[in-house]
Amino acid sequence: MTSVGRELSNPPLDGISNLRFSNHSDLLLVSSWDKSVRLYDATANILRSQFLHSAPVLDCCFHDDSSGFSASSDNTVRRLLFSSNKEDILGTHDAPVRCLDYSYAAGQLVTGSWDKTIKCWDPRGASGQHHTLVGTYPQPERVYSLSLVGHRLVVATAGRHVNVYDLRNMSQPEQRRESSLKYQTRCVRCYPNGTGYALSSVEGRVAMEFFDLSEPSQAKKYAFKCHRKSEAGRDIVYPVNAMAFHPIYGTFATGGCDGYVNVWDGSNKKRLYQYSKYPSSIAALSFSRDGRLLAVASSYTFEDGPKPHEQDAIYVRSVNEIEVKPKPKVYANPPA
Structure with missing residues (x-):
């Protein structure tokens, strides 16, 4: 077992809602319930x-290394200018904005809200103007999570709709x-190669x-159990709050309310690694653009209601190849 990684100083003071590495550097953007980014x-x-x-x-993402965006429970979508420490309101939803992501392929910001809509924005519009809205797209339920790969957008809502x-x-x-899982969706993430999503x-x-949708492709889909343990003969099951795909190898990390981060090889249906237990629930995960760093938000997610809990912390750990690289398949009888 390796250590949990290096703890960042000046962490948020209340629940961490998300963290993301930049696509261009080792800058890390973190959103929190303490009203900060x-x-x-x-x-x-x-x-x-x-x-x-x-x-x-409730969420944040980069535009580039000079600006980013945030999703707020006051129904606003904000643009953040890092060098001047200024921000402006890009637009609004009719309820808290739960998630967002920037599409480099489309040059648009996509936001999802509890008002049961997705909105697309062109952030190149005039500062502070609402006319940057490209379109509003109704969803069957409140939006919980979204993910982008290329021109594809996957939206997961309440009621297990996708x-x-x-x-x-x-x-x-x-x-x-419809989600093939029986219970509420927590997170959706597209495969880096664009073929599907977890x-x-x-x-x-x-x-x-x-x-x-072809039969051979659909035959490959599957689900697996994780972040659970047996205690005194009964199964204790934890929500899987976070997932992050490794940008080079396509393996992925999951983080649960059990305080563990696991790394999986989805193609070979194997767990590659489990990191040492973190002090609290894993609220968010992000690999750096080169896959050499993994940022982990250890932050109580109120799955058991209000109670005393560990202080919120952000850990940045160096990733060894052995933890994330798929292992070659071993044949019982090697081909001659």
């Missing part, structure tokens, strides 16, 4: 800038699906899904 230099362990909103911040879109034609979903639930399971 923090920008860290993860390698130097420096808090570079901080933004304070009027309400808890909608798959092509960002070039948002008039209707390409596919309307879905996690509150009931200690992950489903591996594929976009291609």
Whole structure:
């Protein structure tokens, strides 16, 4: 077992809602229930800038290394300018904004809200103007999680609905699906190679899904149990809050309310690694762009209601190849 990694100084003071590495550097953006968005230099362990909103911040993402976006429970979508520490409101939803991501392929910001809509924004519009809205797309239920790969957008909502879109034609979903997991969706993440997505639930399971609707492709899909333990003859099951794909190897990490981070080889259906237990629930995970660092948010997610808990912390750990690289298949009788 290796250590949990290096703890970043100046962490958020209340639940961490998400963290993300930049696509261009080792900058790390962190959103929190303490109404802040923090920008860290993860390698130097420096808090570079901080933004304070009027309400808890539920998600954040980068635009580039000079700006980012945040999703707030005050229904606003904000643009953050790192160098000047200024922010402006890009637009609003009719309820808290739960998740967002920036599409480099489409040059648009995609936001999902508890108002049961997805909105797409062109952030190149005039500062502070609402006319940057590209479109509003109704969803069957409150949006819990979304993920992008290329021009594809996957939206996971309450009621176990999953909608798959092509960002070039948002008039209707390409596919309307139902989660193959029986319980509430916690997180959805697209495979880096663009062939499908992983879905996690509150009931200690992950489903591996594929976009291609042909029979051979659909035959490859499966679900597996994780983040659970047996105690005194009964199964204790933990929500799987977070997933992150390794950008080089396509393996992925899961984080649960059990305080563990596991690394999986989805193609070979194997667990590659389990890191040492963290002090609290794993609220969010992100690999750096080169896959050499993994940021882990250890932060109580109130799965057992209000109670005394460990202080929120962000750990940045160096990733060894052995932890994330798929192992070659071993044949019982090697080919001659």
